[in-house]
Amino acid sequence: MNEDQLTVLMIKYLKENKKSAFEKVLDELQPYDIAQLYRNLPEKHHLKFLLFLTPKEIADLIQELESDLQIEIIHRLGVEKSSKIMDLMENDNLADLLSELSVENIQEYLSVMKAEDSTYIQNLMSYSADTAGGLMTNQFMSIKDDYTVQDAVDKLKSFAEMNHTIYYLYVINDDKQLVGVVSYRDLVLADTNERISNIMFNRVISVPVDLDQEEVANLIERYDFIALPVVDENHKLLGIVTVDDVIDVVIQEANEDIEKLSASGKDIDFYTKATTAAFRRLPWLILLLFIGLISGSIISGFEETLEQVVALVFFMPMIAGMTGNTGTQSLAVVVRGLITHKLDKKTILNLIIREFGVGIIVGIICGLLIAIIALVWMGSIIALVVGISLILTLIIGTLAGTIIPLLLYKLGVDPAVASGPLITTLNDIFSLIVYFSFATAFLAYL
Amino acid sequence: MNEDQLTVLMIKYLKENKKSAFEKVLDELQPYDIAQLYRNLPEKHHLKFLLFLTPKEIADLIQELESDLQIEIIHRLGVEKSSKIMDLMENDNLADLLSELSVENIQEYLSVMKAEDSTYIQNLMSYSADTAGGLMTNQFMSIKDDYTVQDAVDKLKSFAEMNHTIYYLYVINDDKQLVGVVSYRDLVLADTNERISNIMFNRVISVPVDLDQEEVANLIERYDFIALPVVDENHKLLGIVTVDDVIDVVIQEANEDIEKLSASGKDIDFYTKATTAAFRRLPWLILLLFIGLISGSIISGFEETLEQVVALVFFMPMIAGMTGNTGTQSLAVVVRGLITHKLDKKTILNLIIREFGVGIIVGIICGLLIAIIALVWMGSIIALVVGISLILTLIIGTLAGTIIPLLLYKLGVDPAVASGPLITTLNDIFSLIVYFSFATAFLAYL
Numbered sequence: 012m013n014e015d016q017l018t019v020l021m022i023k024y025l026k027e028n029k030k031s032a033f034e035k036v037l038d039e040l041q042p043y044d045i046a047q048l049y050r051n052l053p054e055k056h057h058l059k060f061l062l063f064l065t066p067k068e069i070a071d072l073i074q075e076l077e078s079d080l081q082i083e084i085i086h087r088l089g090v091e092k093s094s095k096i097m098d099l100m101e102n103d104n105l106a107d108l109l110s111e112l113s114v115e116n117i118q119e120y121l122s123v124m125k126a127e128d129s130t131y132i133q134n135l136m137s138y139s140a141d142t143a144g145g146l147m148t149n150q151f152m153s154i155k156d157d158y159t160v161q162d163a164v165d166k167l168k169s170f171a172e173m174n175h176t177i178y179y180l181y182v183i184n185d186d187k188q189l190v191g192v193v194s195y196r197d198l199v200l201a202d203t204n205e206r207i208s209n210i211m212f213n214r215v216i217s218v219p220v221d222l223d224q225e226e227v228a229n230l231i232e233r234y235d236f237i238a239l240p241v242v243d244e245n246h247k248l249l250g251i252v253t254v255d256d257v258i259d260v261v262i263q264e265a266n267e268d269i270e271k272l273s274a275s276g277k278d279i280d281f282y283t284k285a286t287t288a289a290f291r292r293l294p295w296l297i298l299l300l301f302i303g304l305i306s307g308s309i310i311s312g313f314e315e316t317l318e319q320v321v322a323l324v325f326f327m328p329m330i331a332g333m334t335g336n337t338g339t340q341s342l343a344v345v346v347r348g349l350i351t352h353k354l355d356k357k358t359i360l361n362l363i364i365r366e367f368g369v370g371i372i373v374g375i376i377c378g379l380l381i382a383i384i385a386l387v388w389m390g391s392i393i394a395l396v397v398g399i400s401l402i403l404t405l406i407i408g409t410l411a412g413t414i415i416p417l418l419l420y421k422l423g424v425d426p427a428v429a430s431g432p433l434i435t436t437l438n439d440i441f442s443l444i445v446y447f448s449f450a451t452a453f454l455a456y457l
Numbered sequence: 458m459n460e461d462q463l464t465v466l467m468i469k470y471l472k473e474n475k476k477s478a479f480e481k482v483l484d485e486l487q488p489y490d491i492a493q494l495y496r497n498l499p500e501k502h503h504l505k506f507l508l509f510l511t512p513k514e515i516a517d518l519i520q521e522l523e524s525d526l527q528i529e530i531i532h533r534l535g536v537e538k539s540s541k542i543m544d545l546m547e548n549d550n551l552a553d554l555l556s557e558l559s560v561e562n563i564q565e566y567l568s569v570m571k572a573e574d575s576t577y578i579q580n581l582m583s584y585s586a587d588t589a590g591g592l593m594t595n596q597f598m599s600i601k602d603d604y605t606v607q608d609a610v611d612k613l614k615s616f617a618e619m620n621h622t623i624y625y626l627y628v629i630n631d632d633k634q635l636v637g638v639v640s641y642r643d644l645v646l647a648d649t650n651e652r653i654s655n656i657m658f659n660r661v662i663s664v665p666v667d668l669d670q671e672e673v674a675n676l677i678e679r680y681d682f683i684a685l686p687v688v689d690e691n692h693k694l695l696g697i698v699t700v701d702d703v704i705d706v707v708i709q710e711a712n713e714d715i716e717k718l719s720a721s722g723k724d725i726d727f728y729t730k731a732t733t734a735a736f737r738r739l740p741w742l743i744l745l746l747f748i749g750l751i752s753g754s755i756i757s758g759f760e761e762t763l764e765q766v767v768a769l770v771f772f773m774p775m776i777a778g779m780t781g782n783t784g785t786q787s788l789a790v791v792v793r794g795l796i797t798h799k800l801d802k803k804t805i806l807n808l809i810i811r812e813f814g815v816g817i818i819v820g821i822i823c824g825l826l827i828a829i830i831a832l833v834w835m836g837s838i839i840a841l842v843v844g845i846s847l848i849l850t851l852i853i854g855t856l857a858g859t860i861i862p863l864l865l866y867k868l869g870v871d872p873a874v875a876s877g878p879l880i881t882t883l884n885d886i887f888s889l890i891v892y893f894s895f896a897t898a899f900l901a902y903l
Contacts, residue, residue, distance in 0.1 A: 265711030285814030303775030329749030368731030
């Protein structure tokens with residue numbers, strides 16, 4: 012059964028009020044699929060659909076949806092029912108949801124929650140969304156270091172309903188400081204009378220609550236963890252970041268790099284409105300328009316040369332374009348490389364020398380090629396001007412595409428904002444200056 | 458202690474032959490850190506370093522290293538010792554390592570392995586590296602559906618050394634078909650006499666062995682799994698793909714998108730040699746050079762117009778550049794969107810209409826802006842030609858950046874090969890035709 016067939020079937024059950032048939036189908040679906048179904052349903056069926064779900068199922072559904080649909084559900088269900096559902100949500104997702112609501116609404120929901128949860132969520136909301144604190148959840152199980160394995164299993168059993176996603180148990184001391192970690196597997200394999208402190212792994216890697224999410228993702232990726240504990244400055248355990256959130260971070264960071272490299276503006280997807288998308292892209296475009304005009308004023312400085320040899324214009328797009336292309340290629344290597352490499356002086360120097368080498372090789376091959384073509388098309392002097400210009404501009408383009416993002420990085424600016432279009436536009440300017448200067452110098456022979 | 462200090466300390470221990478001090482430090486490190494240390498060591502210390510490690514530690518180390526360093530270690534240790542280490546490696550990593558060796562070497566290593574492992578690895582090597590089969594490992598634990606919880610725990614205990622990374626137990630029937638899954642947590646919470654078939658989750662999501670790695674990554678991301686079982690056409694369990702491999706896939710796919718979008722060539726990182734990097738980028742550059750020459754021959758068709766109004770050239774880089782920029786912006790949205798969206802007719806149509814809208818808004822705003830500037834700089838007729846041309850070319854640029862990658866996708870070609878530089882170069886051509894056609898039409902008034 013494909014998605015469309017499933018949607019049609021569920022609408023039928025909703026219309027005919029067949030709750031048990033509905034539940035039977037729903038039971039086979041994962042939260043992601045239920046969310047897809049909810050998106051596909053016409054809006055008039057939304058309330059009925061929600062009434063057919065258990066609070067747990069609604070909590071799972073909400074965590075898969077976009078914030079506008081989340082808020083719609085919250086408002087449909089009202090404060091009392093919503094707060095029950097919020098109790099069942101993972102706290103990191105809940106904090107994200109609440110941060111979308113108005114201040115009065117937030118207060119209203121927090122006031123009906125358990126005091127403990129309410130405090131935790133207010134804390135979570137105070138951390139920046141792109142730090143370990145913004146990613147973490149309190150859906151983890153902690154045990155005391157003086158427990159036995161049997162004590163731990165008993166605690167687990169009594170909280171069995173709550174902690175459904177977690178694979179490690181974190182061990183804390185009397186001061187609530189993180190001192191070790193035990194996997195469920197360790198519990199299965201250990202003797203029931205064994206002390207937790209004897210079977211736990213005590214060199215736990217943890218992260219401070221204000222660590223950047225990209226660093227958190229790097230650690231999890233590097234060490235192949237499925238969860239990472241988050242601690243405060245006193246090493247008190249605050250929460251955990253799980254691997255599924257990290258995958259989302261990795262995808263988000265890659266998308267941001269591509270957005271910046273293409274200057275395509277933040278958060279534009281297939282469903283963004285045209286006006287929103289246009290106004291997110293316009294700032295970049297207007298900036299690039301003005302930089303593009305600089306090229307124009309440079310050319311106007313060579314007006315005399317141009318009037319004498321209009322044929323020079325024929326090669327202008329190719330030279331400017333090629334310089335932009337080599338710049339973009341170097342830029343991409345630098346931006347992606349920065350994700351996994353630390354930048355010491357030696358690495359930077361090697362990279363610049365390497366790209367200089369690339370520029371020379373690429374420049375000579377493309378320069379010779381175009382000189383031969385220009386020779387056949389236009390004669391020897393133009394061939395000489397175009398060939399030498401291309402060699403020089405390709406070397407400059409490659410170096411600009413390497414050095415500008417590295418400089419930005421060293422200045423603490425994200426190098427991806429040096430974006431393909433920006434490098435391309437700058438390289439336009441460099442290449443036109445080189446090309447027309449050569450042409451003017453050789454003007455007597457042209 | 459930072460990385461450099463650690464390296465210096467370990468070199469000291471190696472030189473002074475202090476094995477126990479060495480081991481004490483090493484015990485505190487994760488495989489990733491040991492690999493970093495190995496990379497930082499001068500080559501002359503490599504052999505001594507390896508001799509100080511246990512086979513398990515070498516196996517962990519190898520799995521973190523690049524293939525050239527892996528092969529160096531294998532050759533240093535010789536067949537006999539290497540094969541012991543290979544026994545301790547995860548089979549997916551081992552298959553990747555072996556595929557880097559010569560055919561004779563592969564045969565040599567396979568012949569000294571356990572027959573069971575050797576067959577499994579030969580199978581693994583027959584799957585394409587970018588499919589579920591290429592990613593999977595056999596380091597999982599399967600149990601029979603007629604086991605009791607106690608049977609499962611006993612089996613676990615007897616294989617305790619082997620399965621250190623796994624969080625689920627997979628349940629198979631007499632025909633080795635996958636019928637369910639049990640977490641370690643379920644085992645902890647269940648009564649020891651309970652039947653596995655009663656506590657297992659039997660709607661396991663599994664993937665066929667030839668599924669593309671991008672789809673596998675999507676499933677794991679979508680459902681927040683930490684491992685996904687891989688089955689053959691008879692639903693026999695072959696292996697599992699774990700979430701840490703999936704993070705690597707996500708990063709790799711994002712890098713590939715960026716490589717293609719910037720036409721920067723495959724697999725160029727900070728350490729690629731200049732000649733290698735140059736020759737990986739050259740095919741694209743030479744193609745773009747020839748396409749760029751088309752622009753030149755188009756301009757040469759308008760030579761008469763140009764000779765009469767040389768000032769037209771001043772706005773050429775800006776118009777061509779801006780058209781390229783809008784095209785790149787649209788392209789980036791399409792390429793990243795394709796990762797998470799299915800493309801039905803409705804989505805495609807909506808996207809094209811949306812981008813058409815963006816093109817109109819962006820075109821009118823930038824067109825008006827440039828017309829005002831041109832009016833002040835050059836007078837009313839040039840302002841009119843430049844303004845109208847920019848409106849039209851920005852609409853064309855946006856649509857080209859949207860439709861070309863969508864067409865490629867529908868034709869089964871990866872749309873990211875439509876690359877920023879290619880879209881930019883094509884948009885150069887479109888924009889010059891529009892601009893010079895308008896200029897020629899208005900020539901009488903210029």
